């Protein structure tokens with residue numbers, strides 16, 4: 273009997289994977305036995321494939337607790353064979369083909385084919401989820417066939433080490449977990465009013481001054497200070513290079529975000545002359561939006577922004593560089609002689625257009641380095657610059673407008689993607705920023721708004737779940753708020769829309785908790801009474 277896993281069949285036929293593949297079926301015949309003799313064989317000796325083989329042994333060691341051998345000679349034995357096959361899925365667009373794979377498991381062999389190392393890596397993640405115990409100290413993989421490729425190309429999560437620093441070792445752990453659910457973009461919110469977290473050689477005070485704050489909001493009473501110095505905490509350029517390489521080996525792109533012109537308070541504490549008033553300023557000790565932002569009338573401030581982005585481009589190979597752009601009150605610009613002089617000289621009527629003027633300079637600069645500028649949806653307000661990519665957070669309106677105007681978009685609406693909001697209610701839930709986004713709401717998210725035409729829909733690159741850090745004091749909180757909601761979003765992003773089925777997902781999710789345990793993830797455990805973590809009434813958003 274052949275049972276393809278599509279729609280509810282994914283649950284009926286017992287396929288355990290999250291995200292659910294495009295096509296998957298069990299096949300007849302005995303399972304493949306993992307033994308200490310099993311070798312991961314890479315056909316072709318490209319370094320990238322050998323790297324995948326190393327990652328495969330990591331992934332399988334996690335499940336089967338021994339280290340498989342790797343080799344390049346396939347003596348026809350009972351092996352796991354990784355092979356590049358450029359003829360796979362010829363009809364898919366390049367980006368989708370690049371991540372596609374085919375997996376075939378029989379009693380005697382596991383064969384994995386893909387057009388790139390990234391595709392092989394994705395297949396390895398699926399294979400790891402198919403391993404099951406077969407008696408004490410024994411593991412097997414049931415015979416099956418899988419054909420798979422992603423629905424969206426931007427499958428992202430955001431971490432916010434600006435508010436609460438996350439050490440490099442922690443980022444590595446997080447990257448590992450992301451990769452096992454086929455996420456491929458990790459946005460790092462590196463700068464904000466409360467901290468500057470990346471070493472910039474040309475401006476050493478950014479980290480000398482900007483990475484330390486006198487105190488932070490107190491647990492349980494956010495209007496009061498906790499009286500404890502926080503910092504200095506930042507990533508050195510060497511640490512960033514190491515992280516980039518680590519993420520690259522796991523096919524995760526690190527997308528750096530430098531907030532310009534708002535959420536810029538840590539930079540202003542270090543270099544107050546970049547502001548409209550001249551300061552002085554302190555690194556902020558409370559959350560929220562600050563009135564003082566970068567002075568767009570000041571040529572030195574514009575040069576500063578480019579210098580910083582220049583060093584950022586040297587460190588991060590990401591095609592996209594995020595310039596923030598959100599929550600920048602423009603009141604200082606209204607009364608700043610330099611900003612007003614710039615507006616007059618450039619013929620700009622509103623301060624929003626001055627932000628667009630600034631973005632234009634940043635976009636040109638990034639383009640000169642071969643990069644694309646992405647920003648939060650406020651960058652629409654004064655008119656979008658020609659190549660800008662919009663990250664739509666205040667609902668989906670900004671994303672819709674941008675896609676209709678022919679711009680690429682990443683959807684990240686507060687309604688479904690703010691994993692810093694509560695996921696359940698009740699006295700046991702930890703303090704958080706407010707709001708309420710239960711697991712099933714995340715799972716219900718449809719990234720492509722119905723109002724878009726087929727060609728406009730092509731501009732929806734994908735979605736990002738955001739783990740803003742105000743009330744996430746460290747990795748344990750990141751994981752509690754991130755999981756299992758990130759698994760729901762992973763399926764939204766990867767699996768075909770027609771196979772979306774909450775009951776099927778929840779059934780498979782039960783099996784994933786063991787995998788999250790192996791990855792030592794502090795996920796929110798399902799309630800005994802309400803296994804889907806479903807709550808009822810939303811609380812008002814309290815920022």
Ligand code: TNX
Nearest residue numbers: 598648665690692705740741
């Ligand atoms: C809004 S989303 C912000 C962040 C906060 C977040 C808290 C966005 C572009 N700006 O600065 O951390 O809300 O949920």
